[in-house]
Amino acid sequence: MHYDEGMNRWQELLTRREMLGGMLGLGLVCVASPAIANVPLPPRKPRPPRLLVLDPGHGGKDPGAIGRNGVLEKTITLDLGLRLANLLRGQEKIQVRLTRETDTFVPLQDRVKFARALGADLFVSIHADSAPNPKARGLSVYSLSDRASDDLTKSLVEQEIKAEPEQKTLPDYVDPEVAAILLDLTTKRTRQLSAGVKERIIRGMTGDWPILTNPIRSANFVVLRAPDVPSVLLESGFLSNTQDATMLASKTQRARLAKELAKEIHRILTGPLYA
Numbered sequence: 351m352h353y354d355e356g357m358n359r360w361q362e363l364l365t366r367r368e369m370l371g372g373m374l375g376l377g378l379v380c381v382a383s384p385a386i387a388n389v390p391l392p393p394r395k396p397r398p399p400r401l402l403v404l405d406p407g408h409g410g411k412d413p414g415a416i417g418r419n420g421v422l423e424k425t426i427t428l429d430l431g432l433r434l435a436n437l438l439r440g441q442e443k444i445q446v447r448l449t450r451e452t453d454t455f456v457p458l459q460d461r462v463k464f465a466r467a468l469g470a471d472l473f474v475s476i477h478a479d480s481a482p483n484p485k486a487r488g489l490s491v492y493s494l495s496d497r498a499s500d501d502l503t504k505s506l507v508e509q510e511i512k513a514e515p516e517q518k519t520l521p522d523y524v525d526p527e528v529a530a531i532l533l534d535l536t537t538k539r540t541r542q543l544s545a546g547v548k549e550r551i552i553r554g555m556t557g558d559w560p561i562l563t564n565p566i567r568s569a570n571f572v573v574l575r576a577p578d579v580p581s582v583l584l585e586s587g588f589l590s591n592t593q594d595a596t597m598l599a600s601k602t603q604r605a606r607l608a609k610e611l612a613k614e615i616h617r618i619l620t621g622p623l624y625a
């Protein structure tokens with residue numbers, strides 16, 4: 351989606367709200383009258399370089415899933431993250447930051463805050479699954495589920511406007527009604543972009559690496575909740591599956607996976623989705 355489309359929807363919503371306010375005599379016109387000139391529009395995407403934040407899951411006291419072969423999820427995620435960063439850092443139009451570069455514990459909220467504070471263009475959280483069914487295997491990618499996101503929008507508006515105005519959020523002089531619309535639209539735009547990234551990763555990786563039967567997934571993961579940073583969570587495989595655990599425990603295979611993923615992420619960040 352182009353960012354201008356988001357802008358148009360914003361304007362359209364304001365107009366509708368203005369009409370509704372007038373009709374109902376609720377005084378909502380003020381939302382769209384002189385205030386409009388002062389209300390900052392949703393930020394336009396800056397030009398490249400695109401900032402990618404890689405988030406190796408777990409770490410420190412939190413090992414994550416443990417493979418049948420004893421391999422720890424936190425080790426795999428960090429290795430994949432560092433490999434991806436190394437492969438992408440040399441690219442002209444991409445900048446890379448990691449939420450952790452060592453075996454340290456980083457709270458989930460801090461990972462999201464890190465990406466938001468930097469104004470990341472894409473947040474990729476890296477994990478490895480574990481499932482009761484030992485046959486389940488393959489890579490999958492998650493973005494935030496619609497339902498969770500709708501509920502979330504309300505609480506985000508409340509939390510961010512009232513409790514944490516110092517965060518990179520809407521300025522506090524913005525009418526809360528307008529702020530709610532802006533944040534809602536930002537969230538929708540972010541979700542659409544996240545879904546686009548998720549699908550492209552799966553499409554690009556198919557044939558290069560074992561893929562889960564239903565690989566395009568949605569969930570209400572904490573790390574996917576940034577309203578303004580497109581975010582996906584990548585499950586590189588199942589540590590509860592012998593074949594996947596063997597592949598993910600192998601440095602050679604991890605190098606291969608990182609190379610394929612780097613290719614896809616590069617393609618996405620320099621492609622039409624981010625044009």
Ligand SMILES: [Zn+2]
Nearest residue numbers: 407414477478
């Ligand atoms: Zn995990």
